[in-house]
Amino acid sequence: MLSFKKIESSDLEVIKKYMQQQAFGTCDYTVFGIYLWSDYYSYAYCVYKDTFFLKRLSDDTVHDFAVPVGRLPVVTAIEYIKEYCKKNEITPRFYFVPETALEYFQGADIKQLDGWSDYIYNAEDLKTLRGHRFNKKRNRLNKFIKNCENCFGSNCCRFEPITTENIEEAKHFFDVYLTDYTKQEEHFTAESVLIRRVLDDFFNIGQSGGLLFIKDKPVAMTIGEVIGDTLYVHVEKALREYEGAYEAINYAYANQNATGDVQFINREEDMGDEGLRQAKMAYNPVKLIHKYEIMIP
Numbered sequence: 557m558l559s560f561k562k563i564e565s566s567d568l569e570v571i572k573k574y575m576q577q578q579a580f581g582t583c584d585y586t587v588f589g590i591y592l593w594s595d596y597y598s599y600a601y602c603v604y605k606d607t608f609f610l611k612r613l614s615d616d617t618v619h620d621f622a623v624p625v626g627r628l629p630v631v632t633a634i635e636y637i638k639e640y641c642k643k644n645e646i647t648p649r650f651y652f653v654p655e656t657a658l659e660y661f662q663g664a665d666i667k668q669l670d671g672w673s674d675y676i677y678n679a680e681d682l683k684t685l686r687g688h689r690f691n692k693k694r695n696r697l698n699k700f701i702k703n704c705e706n707c708f709g710s711n712c713c714r715f716e717p718i719t720t721e722n723i724e725e726a727k728h729f730f731d732v733y734l735t736d737y738t739k740q741e742e743h744f745t746a747e748s749v750l751i752r753r754v755l756d757d758f759f760n761i762g763q764s765g766g767l768l769f770i771k772d773k774p775v776a777m778t779i780g781e782v783i784g785d786t787l788y789v790h791v792e793k794a795l796r797e798y799e800g801a802y803e804a805i806n807y808a809y810a811n812q813n814a815t816g817d818v819q820f821i822n823r824e825e826d827m828g829d830e831g832l833r834q835a836k837m838a839y840n841p842v843k844l845i846h847k848y849e850i851m852i853p
Contacts, residue, residue, distance in 0.1 A: 558640040560602045560611055563594040567601065572762060574608035578625045580654040581786055582674045582845050583824045585625065587762060588781060588790045592754055596746045607633050612651070620651040623660070630660045638852065650850040658848065665851040671828030673844040675836040677821045679787065679814035682806065682839065689840045693803050700800025704770050715808035718758060718765035718779075726767055727755050729774040733793050743827065751791055754779060763790070764813055768805040770798065776805040785819045792823075806839075 563571070571591050578585040590599060590610065598613040607626030611619055619641065624633035641648040650661070651669075658666065685694040704713040718726050730751060738744070754761055768776035776794035780787055789809070794801035814821055823839070826832040 557643075558602050558604055558609055558636055560600040560609070560613075562598075562600050562613065563591065567591075568761065570603065570608070571601075574603075574625050576783060579784065580623070580656055580845075581676065581784075581820070581822065582652065582654045582847065583788050583790065583822055584622070584652040584654075584847070586781060586783060586788050586790070588754070588779075588788070591761065592750050596750070604628075604636065609633070609637065617645075618647045618649050620649050623650060623653055623657045630657065634660060641852075648852045650848075650852070653848045653850050655846045655848065658850075661850045661852075664853065667849045669847045669849055672825045673846045674825055675823045675839075675841040676786075676843045676845060677823065677839055678842050679810065679818050679821050681842075682810040682821050683814055685807065693838065696800040697803040697807055700798065700804045703799070712771050713804070714769050715805065715812070716767050716769065717812065718767060718777075720759065722767060722774075723755065723758060725774050726758075726765065726777055727752075729767065729777050730755065730793065733777075733795060736795055736797075751779070751793075754791075765791075766805065766809045766812065768794070768801060768808065776801040778805050778809045780809070780813065782813065782818060785817050786822050787814045787818050787820070788822045789824065802835075 568587075568591055572587055575585055575587050575590065583589050593599070599610060600613050601608065601610045603609070603626075605628050607624050607628040609624050610622040614620070621637055624630060624637070626633070637648055652672065653661070681690070685697065701713060716722055734748060754763060758765070763779050763781050765777065765779040767774045775798045777791065778789060778793075779791035780789040782788070787810070792802065792805065794805060810821060820842075823836055826836055
């Protein structure tokens with residue numbers, strides 16, 4: 557039967573294994589989304605019959621669960637969760653449920669989570685910025701390159717994958733970024749702690765990343781991972797003073813990492829932030845994956 561434990565560093569390989577099996581396409585079912593956010597969301601997990609179960613620890617009578625991933629049919633795995641909740645006298649609620657999984661919850665109380673839909677893009681679109689739809693983004697990218705060349709000469713701008721040779725520069729960039737841009741809100745603070753954590757343990761966690769340099773100064777950074785046919789962009793930061801830096805690192809990272817079988821790029825949610833919503837819509841998503849809260853009767 558199910559027996560949950562708090563996620564620790566020794567559980568990383570287990571999480572990697574099962575997240576490579578998920579087909580939901582949302583950022584919540586990634587190594588970054590589970591392992592790195594585990595402290596903030598108080599996640600606990602168990603593996604039963606070669607299936608990964610995830611829940612949020614709570615003192616309340618309602619406990620949040622993720623849709624199970626693994627060998628068991630999803631409907632069967634949900635029945636195990638119901639049995640676990642009945643035995644422990646708690647009410648099961650499923651959270652961040654992608655719309656492709658709604659078929660498993662017939663008759664339940666379903667509510668869409670506003671601001672938490674994932675923005676999905678055609679990888680080829682972001683790698684080429686081809687066509688009228690991308691005029692503004694392509695112009696900002698070209699302006700960034702031109703400004704760099706005018707100020708510092710040709711070939712002054714470069715993109716580098718994050719490696720052992722430049723990881724300290726990535727950490728320094730993020731320190732500079734935080735002095736330039738802060739928000740007095742809980743999620744921004746939590747994300748900042750998380751980014752420091754991923755940079756401190758970058759090569760064990762299995763993420764990819766990149767730095768955008770002007771001369772020898774890093775002006776933008778990105779971090780993500782590939783699962784199946786999707787490149788997930790978890791972190792994208794740039795210094796405000798360099799207009800077009802976001803477009804430049806987005807373009808470079810997509811071209812270097814959206815390769816092979818990768819067809820889509822997931823740029824995550826807007827969390828109800830109107831500025832983020834506009835920025836994400838400007839890249840012309842091919843779809844949004846909506847997510848839901850589901851109460852089980």
